[in-house]
Amino acid sequence: MPSISDVARHAGVALGTVSNVLNHPAKVAPATLEKVQKAIAELGFVRNSNAQQLAAGRSRSVGLVVIDISNSLFVDIARGAQRHAAELGMNVLVANSDNRIDQQRADLDFFDEARVSGILLAPMEDASEDVARIRRHGRPTVMLNYDTGRGDCCQVLVDNEEVGYLAARHLIDIGRTSLAFVGGRDYLQPVALRRRGVRRAVAEAGGRVTLEEVPTENLDPPGGLRAAEGLVAKVRGGRLDGVIAVTDLLAMAIIQVFGAQGVDVPGDVAVMGCDHNSAAWGGMIPLTSVQMQGLDMGREGLRLLLAEIAAGPVGHEHVTTVLRPELVVRESTVGRAAALTQL
Incomplete structure (x- = not known):
């Protein structure tokens, strides 16, 4: 060059x-x-603006590492952070770790070596060792959508327990009494918290609502397809009338199987997701879900990161911001006519 x-x-x-x-x-x-x-x-x-910034002892770039860019929550997080960065003349560099912990570690190392000013990290599993290592190198890090429980860095969270609670409460409020929660393993923090919220809503119903928990190996459509195959007979037998999938992709796969087997959604069974993923909005039956406030999460995460960069490691006090999720009602739980009244 x-x-x-x-x-x-x-x-x-x-x-x-x-x-x-x-x-x-x-x-x-x-x-x-x-x-x-x-x-x-x-x-x-x-x-070479990077070399110029390093020579001046500063960088106008921050890194954002997300676990799955195909999920619109993480797209919204990136957009929220980038919009705020643009207002300040800064850049957000985005890395997708593609649901792989080893790739997430490599992405963090790349941004560390690139000497970005700080890093936003949206993981699905505990990354405390990697975060501690990056922070020891002088790289402030803010956690998004994952509660470390340690208070050693700033965090921006959605109340994932409330996400599950809103989902189950909605089905109970529309008269569904035999529910299934379809989700992955609890080592994924959002899954564990949403499950807890679902259980809380069912417990509040005082015995008039039953709950079956259906585990999946992953949160992708194949897991939903396999789970749905075991639920069809229960719907036909009157033992299931509401399904909460921990992700929208699982929910859409379940609806696909139900449709192929002649099960009416939402007539026979109401189905909803929990993460408002735009990738699942285009099905034949619009999906009820829970809005995760990704734009606000990205913007607030960058604000906290820049505040820590400005204050330095000694003068900064770590804070946690919790955003409230919102129920978005569509056809998959209330039918087309009722859904139109929600618009």
Whole structure:
């Protein structure tokens, strides 16, 4: 790649003149400015802003590591952070760890080596050792949608227990009394918390509502397809009239199987998800779900990160912000006519 020295030599000017063209063009005579800009274009020169920032002892970039960019929650988190960063003349660099802990660790190391100002991390599992290592290197880190329970870094959370509670409460309120909770293993914190919320809502119903818990190996559609196959007979036998899937992708897969088996949704059984994933909105039956406030999470996470960067490790007090989820009612639980009244 051509260097600034190559540009100066090609244009026949001093290095300082090229620097002024790049950083203070108003100081350069028009004819000289045009000559240097022409040399830049002819050589294909691109400034190394990262090196410039490192030389100045600062970076205008922060890293964001998410577990699954296909989930619109994490897309919204990125958008919220990027919008706030743009207002401040900063950049957010996004890495998708694709549901792999080893890739998440590699992404954190990459941003650490790139000397970003700080890191936003939205994991699904405990990453305390990696976060502690990054923070020891002077890289402030804010956790998103995961409660470390330690208070050693700032956090922005959605009340995931409330997510499960809202989902179960909605089905109970519309008269469903035989519920199933379809979800992954509890080592995934959001799954465990949503399960707890579902149990709380059922317990409050005082015995008039039953709950069956159906585990899945993963949170992707194949897990939902397998789970649904075991639920069809229960719906037909009148032993199940409401399903809460811990993710929208699971819910949409369950609806797909029910439809193929002639089970009416929501006539025979109401089905809903829990994470308002836009990837699941395009089905034949619009899905009731719970809004996770991803835009607000990204914006608030960046605000906390920049506050810690500005204050330094000694002057900063870690805080946790908890966002409230919101129920979004659609056709999969109340039918088309009733859903239209919600718009």
